[in-house]
Amino acid sequence: xxxxxVTKQLGExxxxxxxxxxxxxxxxxxxxxAGKTSLINMIAGLLxxxxxxxxxxxxxxxxxxARVHIPAHRRRxxxxxxxxxxxxxxxxxxNLDYGRRMNRLANDxxxxxxxxxxxxxxxxLDRRPGQLSGGERQRVALGRALLSKPRLLLLDEPLGSLDxxxxxxxxxxLVRLRDEANVPMVYVSHDAAEMRQxxxxxxxxxxxxxxAFGGVKVMSAPVSPA
Amino acid sequence: MFDxxxxxxxxxxxxxxxxxxxxxxxxxxxxxxxxxxxRRDFRGRSVVDALIHLPLVLPPVVTGYLLLLTFGRRGLVxxxxxxxxxxxxxxxxxxxxxxxxxxxxxxxVRPIRLSIEAVDRRxxxxxDTLGAAPWRVFLTITLPLALPGVLAGMVLGxxxxxxxxxxxxxxxxxxxxxxxxISSAIYSLIQTPDGDTAALRLVVISIxxxxxxxxxxxxxxxRATKRLHGN
Numbered sequence: 001x002x003x004x005x006v007t008k009q010l011g012e013x014x015x016x017x018x019x020x021x022x023x024x025x026x027x028x029x030x031x032x033x034a035g036k037t038s039l040i041n042m043i044a045g046l047l048x049x050x051x052x053x054x055x056x057x058x059x060x061x062x063x064x065x066a067r068v069h070i071p072a073h074r075r076r077x078x079x080x081x082x083x084x085x086x087x088x089x090x091x092x093x094x095n096l097d098y099g100r101r102m103n104r105l106a107n108d109x110x111x112x113x114x115x116x117x118x119x120x121x122x123x124x125l126d127r128r129p130g131q132l133s134g135g136e137r138q139r140v141a142l143g144r145a146l147l148s149k150p151r152l153l154l155l156d157e158p159l160g161s162l163d164x165x166x167x168x169x170x171x172x173x174l175v176r177l178r179d180e181a182n183v184p185m186v187y188v189s190h191d192a193a194e195m196r197q198x199x200x201x202x203x204x205x206x207x208x209x210x211x212a213f214g215g216v217k218v219m220s221a222p223v224s225p226a
Numbered sequence: 227m228f229d230x231x232x233x234x235x236x237x238x239x240x241x242x243x244x245x246x247x248x249x250x251x252x253x254x255x256x257x258x259x260x261x262x263x264x265r266r267d268f269r270g271r272s273v274v275d276a277l278i279h280l281p282l283v284l285p286p287v288v289t290g291y292l293l294l295l296t297f298g299r300r301g302l303v304x305x306x307x308x309x310x311x312x313x314x315x316x317x318x319x320x321x322x323x324x325x326x327x328x329x330x331x332x333x334x335v336r337p338i339r340l341s342i343e344a345v346d347r348r349x350x351x352x353x354d355t356l357g358a359a360p361w362r363v364f365l366t367i368t369l370p371l372a373l374p375g376v377l378a379g380m381v382l383g384x385x386x387x388x389x390x391x392x393x394x395x396x397x398x399x400x401x402x403x404x405x406x407x408i409s410s411a412i413y414s415l416i417q418t419p420d421g422d423t424a425a426l427r428l429v430v431i432s433i434x435x436x437x438x439x440x441x442x443x444x445x446x447x448x449r450a451t452k453r454l455h456g457n
Contacts, residue, residue: 044355072354073363079355085348089370098366099356148356 002026002152002186006042006052006062015039015208018052021186025178027199028188029219034205036188040154043186044079045072056152073102078150078183082160084141086129092140093125099148112147118180119143119173135166139173146181153185159194167194174198192219230427236403237411238431244319244407245387248327249380252334256379260338261364282332286392293325293397321398322405326387329394334383341375342368374447381443385436408432 005018015035028036041047043054045061048069054062056077061070078099086095096116100107116122119139129137138158145153158174159167171194178185178198187198195202196216204212204219212218230238262268263275281289297304297315307313315321345368353363369376391409398405400414412428415421 046351046354072351073357073359075355076357077355079352081348081352083348085346085352087349087353087367098353098358102353102359102362102366103357144356 001055001057002043002184003053003055004039004043006039006049006054008038008042008047008050010035010038013208017203017205017208017210019203019210019213021201021203023184023199023201025185025187025199025201027195027202027216028186028205029190029192029195029199029202030205031190033207034190035208036190036205037156039205040079040156040186040188043152044077044154045070045075076103076149076151078145078148078153080138080141080145080153080155080158082157084129084134084137086132086137086140086144088129090129091125092121092127092129092132095129095140096121096125096144096147099144103148105149111149115143115146115181118176133166134162135169138162138170142173142177146177146183150183153181153183154188155185156188157190159189159191171197195219231424233402234411234424234428237406237408237428240319240322240403240405241388241407241409242435244322244326245384247320248323248330248387249334249384251323252327252331252383253376253380256331256334256338256383257369257376260335260342260379261368263335264339264342278335279332281329281393286329286390287396289328290325290393290396293321293328293393297321297324297397315398317398317401317405319398319404322394322407325393325397326390329390330383330386333386334379337375337379337382338372339375341372341378344375345371374451377446378443381439381446385439388432388435388439 001020001022003020006015008015013035015038017035017039028039030036038047042049042062043056049062049064051064052062053060053064056075060066060068061075062068087098090098096112116125119142121136121139121143124132124136124140129140132140142158155174159170162170175197187195189195196219199216202212202214202216202218203210259274259278263271294316295301297307299305299308299314299316304315307315313320315324349367349371350363353367358366389409390407391413394405394407395410395413400406400410402411406414408428408431412425412432415425415428
């Protein structure tokens with residue numbers, strides 16, 4: 001369960017969001033500039049709220065009143081960025097292994113095989129990020145986040161930097177991830193079609209405010225995100 | 227012409243030893259300072275920055291004299307080190323290494339700092355979300371990606387240390403076999419009648435060392451850059 005109630009001032013922009021989600025995939029939906037990325041950066045611990053709290057599965061990660069702020073590296077929250085951010089000096093195998101090493105988790109070949117099969121990246125293991133296509137890079141980034149065994153996975157427009165044909169290539173992997181990986185996700189996008197395919201609950205953001213919350217049907221409400 | 231005398235060999239070996247030790251000891255400090263200047267915003271940052279660049283703009287004889295006052299046998303730090311740890315700098319090759327380390331420090335730090343600044347902070351954030359504590363982010367992401375700059379800084383610092391003269395001769399004098407480096411040997415030779423040929427030999431040798439250092443740094447940098455771009 002994810003419970004967010006935060007306020008953050010970013011220059012002229014005020015982000016004020018409050019919602020509770022139990023969905024397998026919580027969709028953060030809104031136009032660019034609505035505050036989606038700032039919001040998940042706060043959930044990840046990369047950005048600190050001015051006021052409020054963030055609670056994941058009953059554990060308080062942020063609570064400004066109690067002066068609690070768990071740093072990102074101790075949150076066990078995976079993050080797939082729009083721009084993949086693979087480490088260029090490591091090959092795919094080392095990228096995938098990074099989270100396990102940093103969290104001092106035991107080697108788990110079965111899990112490794114499951115994830116590489118799920119994402120179809122087994123034949124890329126010896127390549128460097130510079131030798132991958134955009135879609136392959138994004139799949140490796142997904143695998144890297146999953147293999148750090150997160151309790152929550154954040155995806156910030158993972159298809160955003162891909163062209164249409166690549167999106168169609170990746171989307172099925174995300175659906176499989178939702179159905180098979182058993183990790184709750186927060187999925188950020190401004191694309192209504194992606195949201196309908198993936199999200200089980202929607203948080204609609206507009207100019208830094210939550211304007212609607214509920215099942216996928218809230219997107220057909222007259223409030224347009226644009 | 228190419229008949230290198232034992233005294234000259236001694237000076238060459240000493241220069242290489244002094245410059246190597248100076249560079250190896252200065253590098254960890256250089257990396258720490260470069261990281262502080264590149265990644266941390268703290269009070270007195272510009273003072274630290276200025277202090278490091280001081281040896282570059284001060285007359286070397288001033289730096290040497292300050293070293294003598296501080297690290298000499300009766301100097302504040304020098305007396306303590308000699309009494310408690312048995313480390314003596316004055317008129318020893320170790321002092322030459324200290325002088326070279328201080329003089330080459332600004333050249334060592336600069337490329338390292340620039341290359342740390344060039345490391346994409348978004349990669350450091352990604353490592354953070356994967357569970358890496360800040361010092362591990364530094365060791366596994368920032369430092370390897372800044373490696374070309376570290377190597378360039380080391381080579382540049384080494385080349386500067388080989389050529390250092392003013393601060394060294396002021397601090398530890400010009401004792402053959404102990405503190406007489408290539409530079410101070412050349413200085414002695416050109417003041418000696420008939421020393422020209424020997425001086426010229428050492429000049430050629432110092433040019434060869436400097437050129438090799440620069441070529442090596444280029445080679446390292448090219449290899450490391452290739453690594454960085456993931457090919």
